[in-house]
Amino acid sequence: MADYQTHEHDVLVIGAGGAGLRAAIEASAGGVSVGLVCKSLLGKAHTVMAEGGLAAALANVDDRDNWKVHFADTMRGGQYLNNWRMAQLHAQEAPARAHELEGWGAMFDRTPDGRILQRNFGGHRYPRLAHVGYRTGLEMIRTLQDHGIHQGIDVHMECTVVRLLKDGDRVVGAFGYERERGRFKLFKAKAIVLATGGIGRAYKITSNSWEYTADGHALAYEAGADLQDMEFIQFHPTGMVWPPSVRGILVTEGVRGEGGILKNSEGRRFMFDDIPDNYKSQTADNAEEGWRYVTGDKAARRPPELLTRDHVARCIMREVKAGRGSPHGGVYLDIAWIKEKLPNAAEHIKKKLPSMYHQFKQLADLDITKEPMEIGPTTHYVMGGVRVDGDSQMSTVSGLFAAGEVAAGLHGANRLGGNSLSDLIVFGKRAGEFAATYAKANRQGTVDGRQVDDIAKWALEPFERGAAAEGPYQVQYALQDMMQELVGIVRTEAEMQKALDGLRELKARAVKVGVGGHREYNPGWHSSLDLFNLLAISEAVARSALERRESRGGHFREDYPNKDAKAGTFNLVVRKGRDGEMELVQAPISEMPQELKDIIEANK
């Protein structure tokens, strides 16, 4: 094996968002040596962008709330494809994890009696989201970062892992490069936690950052781990649509939580037109009741704008397709209307939604206290990911753990807003804890030097082909356009078949991509390697979406528009077959214990 800069850790955590930081802190507390790798600088991971809040049944604002209601809400939102064990642990442990953050310096907004304030969010029965204005993710990542830097964790910033290394069935290390000099790095570890986030960059219109190139999903897949639920992608109903350069940037659900309503070009509040049966009993049937709900009346039911994201996104698509959209292909989100209800509405909006006020003012020259916003769906979150054990977060590969957005299970077919930030700290902690335990029980494995050399050689191929070859960005844009068009919010068999053909062609282009320049901080090179992850995982999405012949949660088939009870009994699992081809199997969902069934029944 050639000479690579080598680091040895008991536990290696890949990713420094909320999940990765929490895992690293916990593993370190378990008394093992911990390395933490991330593609960007510390504190810049995607988690920093989260806005609305962190869901935990603290019952500070409404004392009817408890973990059972949170559990039932999560399962209903996920259309019962969730890993029920994860949904249970998540609801039970989120409050303690939230309080722990406070002990590490987080400063959530307060109730009048000085406790953590909670706000309403789609799909949550009671006000449940602990928050800091609309910058909750920043608060979370900074708290974990500032705590984490004093825990003796070795941080490798701006370093990208390109492959996991195995010894037999077990994972024993990772191989990557650091961005600054472009040098390779070899990590040896007894256990690895993947916390790499999502895949949003496979789509053209997305709220996600450049980092979301499906790396962790692809690393796990290549290492032989099972992925599940890859057909379920959350399209957030409200992204900016105009001007073009900001298309996709998120408009927080909080706008609707504060009373914002959705209207079509005819001025009709179309969300009242289609309220799903299983939410009828919880949803307001007139505008007046909806307003009372957002102003805190506990007897009122929530307005239909706060139905789950999958549903709201589809209703918007329906309006646009029917020709009732706004000039730039969205619909209107109106918060300015509350001036009919409040004398000082403009001030109120600026105070409650300062970041949205500034975002539109700065990026779109629009005053949201005066005019409605133009919004449309944007790719936001992937429910699918690495299949893990609910308690330990270990994947189907020994020694490989996953937590946060890269893991699957908690959210089932659709995630509720706020359930990601809580996911990160609940399962980040668990993954760190069990990875440390695993590391203590196992020796350092053997790294296969030849395999490492092969990866290094592969990684440098784009330079050999040079700048004369096609560049990576063109292929990435082509992929994004295609996925947006053919495997987006509304799907059909024919389109997805076409997407699979398209993916084959794009793969052929990807292996011919070349870059110029040298290895020092060369984004073109990085993108050429990221492409392979995006392509592999896009295929997993398309294949799974083709196979699920029903509509449920984040997955909507125009050719199978209804839910199919039988399809509700399994998750789709994707893995790399022995022949190197992608293999797809149905994995039956295990029977839920009676006590959990009773909770769901009681909260219907």
Added chain:
Amino acid sequence: MTMATFQIWRGDAKGGALKDYTTKVSDGMVVLDAVHQIQAEQANDLAVRWNCKAGKCGSCSAEVNGHPRLMCMTRLNQIDITKPVTIEPMRTFPSIKDLVTDVSWNFRAKKTITRFKPRTPDAPDGTWRMQQVDIERVQEFRKCIECFLCQDVCHVLRDHQLFDEFAGPRHMVYAAALEMNPIDTEDRVSDLKKAHGIGYCNITKCCTKVCPESITITDNAIIPLKERVVDQFYDPVRKLFRMFQP
């Protein structure tokens, strides 16, 4: 179609120069869009940091026409694009490549500030009680996205390169957030005076002017901290008291 010319600094620690790129610009574009377009079409290896493209992560700091800004929040219609627009890296920090600088000093400096340590919880369930009014000023400081633009403009760092003596405005904001946290129990005043060199700040307020989060760095963080230093070190009664402290 409108075209605009951008002069982007290309180079590394050994040196570099502005290089001209002409590209088409459209409605609503921000500087970062132009940089990305140039990167995709003309210079694949152009190095630039960014993450969120929404002013939330503080990665894309640079000097646009000489002004320290977040590139993702600087719209082209805010600047004159009939003339070439210069885009340079933050000049206070050592160059890595093109628009990317070595900001690692900031991470090291932060680590030297005494960490948060809360008082024992107020309630039996292990939680604290804080009033919103009491935490609002700390919340202002916690808006910081660590873009380091304030560090970039501060003359103590930029012109005098006193990295070993002065922690810089960002870390004054950080220390202020900890010092004014109602449940924190540590005392950082002595460190602020000595290790972190608060005395070097002569209140020019340049940092406040560039902060994209509109944190009133000088008035709300640095001046109150300076007052605490004065109270503790130069107040005669306090001084006497300290002499008798073990």
